Each structure stands twice: as structure tokens, then as C-alpha cells.
Amino acid sequence: MKYLALILELCLISTILIIVGINVNSQSLTCQNPPIETSTGGKAWPPNQTINVYVQASDFPSQTERDAINRAFNNWQSSGGTIGNGSGVSFNVTFVSALPSPRPTGAMSIQRNTTATTGAYTNISTSGSYVNDTITNIHPNVTDPNELAGIMAHEIGHTFGLGNCDYPDCSSGGSIMASRTCQGSPNFQTCNALGVNGTFGPYPGIQGPTTCDNNIVRETAGYGNQCIDNDFDGVCGFLDCNDSDYNPDDICFGTGCDPVEKQDCKSRPASQGGGGAMLPAHANASLEPFAILRLLYS
Amino acid sequence: MNAYKKTAFSLVTLIILGITALVAFHTQAARTQPRKLRPQIDKTQFPIADYVAPEPSDNGERARRRARSKKYDKSAWEIYPASRNDLTVRTHSDVELLPALPTVQSSVVIIGTVDKANAYLSDDKTGVYSEFNIRIEEILKTDKASLSSGNSLMAIREGGQVKFPSGHTQVFFAAKERMPRVGRRYVLFLKCTDEAGVFNLLTGYELRAGKVFPLDEPKQFSIYQNVDEDPFINEVKGSLQTQ
Numbered sequence: 001m002k003y004l005a006l007i008l009e010l011c012l013i014s015t016i017l018i019i020v021g022i023n024v025n026s027q028s029l030t031c032q033n034p035p036i037e038t039s040t041g042g043k044a045w046p047p048n049q050t051i052n053v054y055v056q057a058s059d060f061p062s063q064t065e066r067d068a069i070n071r072a073f074n075n076w077q078s079s080g081g082t083i084g085n086g087s088g089v090s091f092n093v094t095f096v097s098a099l100p101s102p103r104p105t106g107a108m109s110i111q112r113n114t115t116a117t118t119g120a121y122t123n124i125s126t127s128g129s130y131v132n133d134t135i136t137n138i139h140p141n142v143t144d145p146n147e148l149a150g151i152m153a154h155e156i157g158h159t160f161g162l163g164n165c166d167y168p169d170c171s172s173g174g175s176i177m178a179s180r181t182c183q184g185s186p187n188f189q190t191c192n193a194l195g196v197n198g199t200f201g202p203y204p205g206i207q208g209p210t211t212c213d214n215n216i217v218r219e220t221a222g223y224g225n226q227c228i229d230n231d232f233d234g235v236c237g238f239l240d241c242n243d244s245d246y247n248p249d250d251i252c253f254g255t256g257c258d259p260v261e262k263q264d265c266k267s268r269p270a271s272q273g274g275g276g277a278m279l280p281a282h283a284n285a286s287l288e289p290f291a292i293l294r295l296l297y298s
Numbered sequence: 299m300n301a302y303k304k305t306a307f308s309l310v311t312l313i314i315l316g317i318t319a320l321v322a323f324h325t326q327a328a329r330t331q332p333r334k335l336r337p338q339i340d341k342t343q344f345p346i347a348d349y350v351a352p353e354p355s356d357n358g359e360r361a362r363r364r365a366r367s368k369k370y371d372k373s374a375w376e377i378y379p380a381s382r383n384d385l386t387v388r389t390h391s392d393v394e395l396l397p398a399l400p401t402v403q404s405s406v407v408i409i410g411t412v413d414k415a416n417a418y419l420s421d422d423k424t425g426v427y428s429e430f431n432i433r434i435e436e437i438l439k440t441d442k443a444s445l446s447s448g449n450s451l452m453a454i455r456e457g458g459q460v461k462f463p464s465g466h467t468q469v470f471f472a473a474k475e476r477m478p479r480v481g482r483r484y485v486l487f488l489k490c491t492d493e494a495g496v497f498n499l500l501t502g503y504e505l506r507a508g509k510v511f512p513l514d515e516p517k518q519f520s521i522y523q524n525v526d527e528d529p530f531i532n533e534v535k536g537s538l539q540t541q
Binding site: 037038039040041101102103113115116117118119120121122123124125126127128132133135137155158163164166169179 | 392
């Protein structure tokens, strides 16, 4: 009788756990996976690094603007833990009278710039396997604190290897990388006109990374010393040109496969993405305890 | 007692079966997903500017080059010769704001082949831009009487590759913009500059083996990926007629 009660108790706990698990899974489905930033190869800040963020103080004079910028960085920093993206990256934000020039390694500069016709853009410089330094330009018309925080968080997402997620793949609230100019609009010309007129489209509706954003950052950057077998070949990381199961038809660029481009892959030197060098964080990776659960619920 | 045991056994069996089915479903779903490929950028598409290239010796040519290069001064690229970075990418650019067929935004639309490509630094050496000499095959739209089939024009796009005195090279480009390739044939959407025969490249589509391939990556252009060339050209012409 004692054992029977124990078994029934275990059954009850298991059932509750499964129900909770399914609920967590269905909640995570409400977010949307952004693409990897193809142009940088998904490179991100080195793990566990403190990034010095220099903000042009005269461009952001009000406390509400400064709070908005700080909020975006805080949201990314608080997502850098084990249950987030695992980056361990922290940000040291300071408002300065002049931005450092040239930019030091591991630094991010932020200023206002009328050339940011899409609301904002970031110039991301990479060296080796990582992001080295960046400068973000935000249009002077972006003054609403919620919009400013959303745009800033979106640009930070780029520095973690995430690309823009266009409608309808991403919608407001699903990913911080949802493209601002086309939120919820099925008509590209109509929604793009928002940007052209200088009024700008809605911000992503959130001010920090979603679960999906963190999952993609973790997988792409290889944070957390984990092994993700992206191409299901039994080896950590993405498919590479010299993998044994490499097929020229596998190599795709951007929006579609280009039969001329894909033939370039095998002859390309390692410095240009060929040669099959694996992302360093993956090279000595071991299977993280939560990786299987993460895969199941991603 | 036996009834309790049976119930408990059945419950445990059901739970185990459920978990197994869940794991199997997810594993199968994972296996049927497309293979994720590490994104790569082909640097060979970017013309190279020599950081210490001498100015043209001809006075007129030198003045023209300086005037053109000045437009790219005070660039947000911030090129540093001592930099060890291998590439600098701009996350957003105006190409994202264009419709798939930007006939309204273009002052000139042509079909042509790229004859030559070169890159140049801005006058203050903070920026870089690429120039493409295009041999015109057919003009679909123009407000310039000077343009005609068989002639050439110059298309410019910001970005390019810079070779520093150390031999180190660094690529500068906008994330979703690509460079036209020498020897390939394109439909190009161009915008006038203040210089005769020189245009800014808005976007384009490559025409290859009877098919169409967008030059740039924003999603709106992908609707013409791999479509047949003739219907595409007709659609561009139709779009021009309805303006």
C-alpha cells in the first residue's frame, strides 16, 4: 500500500510536469525565430566580455532618452545568463562628451545621425570569429522613449549575430529583430512609405530579446560551451564546405540558392568562409546538460 | 489491492509511452528540418580600393575624381588604416525601403552588362564606394537624352574592399546589398546624380540562363527569384507604363 501511494504520487508529479512542460512549450511558440545575420556570418561579442558602451551625451540630453538606452542594454545583459542566451556579456554604458576615435576593441559607440533613414543602423566590425567594435546611428526623429529603447535593443541584437526578420516571418512582439518598417502590414509599399516620410514605422513592440532571440543567439554564437549539431551530421556546428557530407547544392546565399555562387565555396580560402573552419566556440564544445531539453522545446 | 496496482501500472505505462512519443515526434521534426548552413559572404564580389592609390595625373580627371569622392566624406564607415578588422557591415540601408520594382524611385532603368568595376576611397579616406561601368543593351526608362543602347553609363554603390599599406584588406558593405559582377547581365534601377552619365545604383536583378536573380537580399525582391526572364522584363515594362 505504501509503495502504491508512492507510485501514484510519482504519476501525479509526472503528469503535472508534462502539463507544465507543454505549456512552457506552447508559450515559447508565441515568439518567432529571427534569421542569422548572414553578412557577418552570425558573429557576436566574445563570451563573458564586458563591452564599453560610449553614448554621445549631447545627442541624448534628456534623462528619459538615457533611461531608454540603458533599459535596452539592461534587458540584453539580464538575458545573458544560463537560462537566457548564455553569453555572459555585460555592458558598461557611459555618456561621454566625445566618442572615442578610433573605436577601441570591445566597444560600442552610439550617436544621432540623419543618415539613419530607416530609423537606425549599426556598423558592425568583425575580426576573426567575433564582433570587435560597433557604432550605432539613430535618427534624430526617434525620440519616443519606448521606440528608442526598442530600436536600441534591435540594434544590440545585430551585435549578437541576429539578422532582420521581415514580415510575415516575424511580427510585433515575436522577436526584437522584427523589421520595424513593415510591422503587421501586408503591403510593402504602404508600410515602407512610413520610413520614407520620416515618421517611421512602429518599433518592435518590445525592448529586449525574446526566448526565440536568445535561443538563436545561443545556437549561432555557441555561447555556454554547448554543442548544437545544426546540420544533424553528428558534429557540432554548421555545415562546412569540407564536411564529408558536403554537397555543392547545400550552399545558399541570402534569399535563395545561386547556382554560380554555390560553386565558389569549395575553392574559397578559410579566411573567406571556405575551408571548413568551425566556429571556435563549437570546436572544443561539450554537450551541455540542458541542450537536449533546449532542442526539444525550441 | 490488485486493482490499485493495475491502475498504477497502467498510468506509469501511459506516461512512459507519452514521453517516448513526444521525444520521437520532436526528433523526427528536427530531422526533417532543412540543414542549417553557416552563412558566408563572398568577398570577391567587392571591388578593391588601394588605400595609398595615387591620384590621377590628368588635371581634369583628378578634379572629377575629387568631386565625386567628396560626396562620401565624413562616412560612418570610419576607415582606419591600422584596423585589424576583416569586415564592417551596415545593418540597415535604404534598399530595405524599396518596393520589388522601384520604377517610380528610379530615373533610369536599363538592361546592361557590367564591363568594369573599381572601388575608390572618399576624399577624406573615411569612406569607400564602388563604380560599375555598364554597357547598355536596352533602355527601359530614362529622362536623359544622352543615354542610348550600345553606350555606357556609370553606376555607383557605397561600399567596397579597402587594401591597406600593410596588405591587410577590409570589406565595407550594407547587410542586404550586393555588388554587381563583371561580365554579368542585369536589369538595373538607377537614380541620377548631379554628374552626367553617373547614377546611384538603387537595386537590380541578374539575368542568367533565362532566369532572374535578385541582386539584393531584402525579402520583397525574392518574389522574382528564379522566375523566367521574358515575363519579368514584361512586368517591369508594364510597371513603367502604369506610372
